Amino acid sequence: xxTELLSGFTDHARSSAEAFRVMLDAMAQPxxxxxxxxxxxxxxxxxxxxxxxxxxxxDYDTPLWLDDSLRxxxxxxxxxxxxxxRIENDRPQASFLLCTPATAAEALAQASIGNAEYPDASATxxxxxxxxxxxxxxxxxxxxxxxxxxxxxxxxxxxxxxxxENHQLFPLGRDxxxxxxxxxxxxxxxxxxxxEGQA
Amino acid sequence: xxxxxxxxxxxEQTKRMIRRALLKAVAIxxxxxxxxxxxxxxxxxxxxxGVQVTASIxxxxxxxxxxxxxxxxxxxxxxxxxFFVRTAGVATTEETEKASIIQTRHRVPEAxxxxxxxxxxxxxxxEPLRFLEPRETETRKMxxxxxxxxxxxxxxxxxARHGHIATAxxxxxxxxxxxxxxxxxxxxxxxxxxxxCAALQLFGAGREKRIYAVPPxxxxxxxxxxxxxxxxxxxEEPCALCGSTTTYLDEIILDDKGKRMFxxxxxxxxxxxxxxxx
Ligand SMILES: [Zn+2]
Numbered sequence: 368x369x370t371e372l373l374s375g376f377t378d379h380a381r382s383s384a385e386a387f388r389v390m391l392d393a394m395a396q397p398x399x400x401x402x403x404x405x406x407x408x409x410x411x412x413x414x415x416x417x418x419x420x421x422x423x424x425x426d427y428d429t430p431l432w433l434d435d436s437l438r439x440x441x442x443x444x445x446x447x448x449x450x451x452x453r454i455e456n457d458r459p460q461a462s463f464l465l466c467t468p469a470t471a472a473e474a475l476a477q478a479s480i481g482n483a484e485y486p487d488a489s490a491t492x493x494x495x496x497x498x499x500x501x502x503x504x505x506x507x508x509x510x511x512x513x514x515x516x517x518x519x520x521x522x523x524x525x526x527x528x529x530x531x532e533n534h535q536l537f538p539l540g541r542d543x544x545x546x547x548x549x550x551x552x553x554x555x556x557x558x559x560x561x562x563e564g565q566a
Numbered sequence: 567x568x569x570x571x572x573x574x575x576x577x578e579q580t581k582r583m584i585r586r587a588l589l590k591a592v593a594i595x596x597x598x599x600x601x602x603x604x605x606x607x608x609x610x611x612x613x614x615x616g617v618q619v620t621a622s623i624x625x626x627x628x629x630x631x632x633x634x635x636x637x638x639x640x641x642x643x644x645x646x647x648x649f650f651v652r653t654a655g656v657a658t659t660e661e662t663e664k665a666s667i668i669q670t671r672h673r674v675p676e677a678x679x680x681x682x683x684x685x686x687x688x689x690x691x692x693e694p695l696r697f698l699e700p701r702e703t704e705t706r707k708m709x710x711x712x713x714x715x716x717x718x719x720x721x722x723x724x725x726a727r728h729g730h731i732a733t734a735x736x737x738x739x740x741x742x743x744x745x746x747x748x749x750x751x752x753x754x755x756x757x758x759x760x761x762x763c764a765a766l767q768l769f770g771a772g773r774e775k776r777i778y779a780v781p782p783x784x785x786x787x788x789x790x791x792x793x794x795x796x797x798x799x800x801x802e803e804p805c806a807l808c809g810s811t812t813t814y815l816d817e818i819i820l821d822d823k824g825k826r827m828f829x830x831x832x833x834x835x836x837x838x839x840x841x842x843x844x
Binding site for chain 1 (some may be wrong): 572573576578579581582583585586587588589590592593594595597599600622623624625626627675684706707709710711736742744745764766779780781782784
């Protein structure tokens, strides 16, 4: 390994339990923005929040794909060391896809949707976003009392059109985490998403 | 807290696998996610599926309540509570309102649950179609194609034989308009509490190796027919201890001459109602 590795959770069992609870709450309440501030620093450009998701969920059973902007040696060494996950080059083969707004649409388009008998054999996207301001979306579905407004920036029209298609595939489809430096939110396949100005 | 165990007993590799299954279960309400169930230091039938779910979601800050048939003081509930005190050092309570996680066998608490609470069900047989179709490959196909005809035929045979739907426990329901699921052997009296519930509901079947979920505010519709709508159990008398007419009652035989009384099955709720009345 070329450089000294940054550490992961200081007390893995307790800290990963706390991180998972935030991730579970986020998935159960789509579009709710929740703080996720692990007690370690991740190698840039990986956010500590993204790293916390990976260290809590990924292992040798879950091939991991990273977009070009995250495919830094320090990031790859770090994720390999702390999760044991194989770094996958082929998007459809990955269990988790780490991307940024510029690469999210293509990753979403190619990620696995599972199959009719095993819709859980599908991929999860983790999209690093700078923050949760910007485009307004109205969400409906399981986990949401009536409606919830969710805002996030930088994801284009193609991404949201694909998210709509993804929802239409239910119960198949991918689930998405959005990770800002200190917060996360999730949009599972079950969520119906309406963009501002859409009928 | 005993040292030498990993936090909440399960090793990190097992928790990661269960946590991934839990997230899929939440994303696909009512769908049974397979998982590699582990041996637990208690026999099957003691809620090993529920225990593995609780162990995978528990944090040091949680307050845990465990009920068996509505009561906190049965052997099963006490031993599960002790297990988590020993392995995770968590606080416990018998009060529904004070719990952040409630693990249950066969009942849903009477008090309305909140968004900051999680209900974990112990499930013996997760597949609602199992008694009608023993082959897993076939039931998988039926769920995939939404072929739930045989379920309705079974309920209709009930009506033909008894004049009403006789199924009183583990009454099948449809989640989010898609998957028919087994709410575990709760009385059908509890089914309406699952619908649009503010709390996240997680179901774990240890022997059958399945995890499923109902997210907050999700539609849960008990199966029925237009001419035989779903209805719940009713009692002709109120709870003998607290006077409640809106709770699920257990019959208690008082002597061998057939003297009996009806009392709330949810002991915490009954105690609270008595305190309020006093
Ligand atoms: Zn009572």
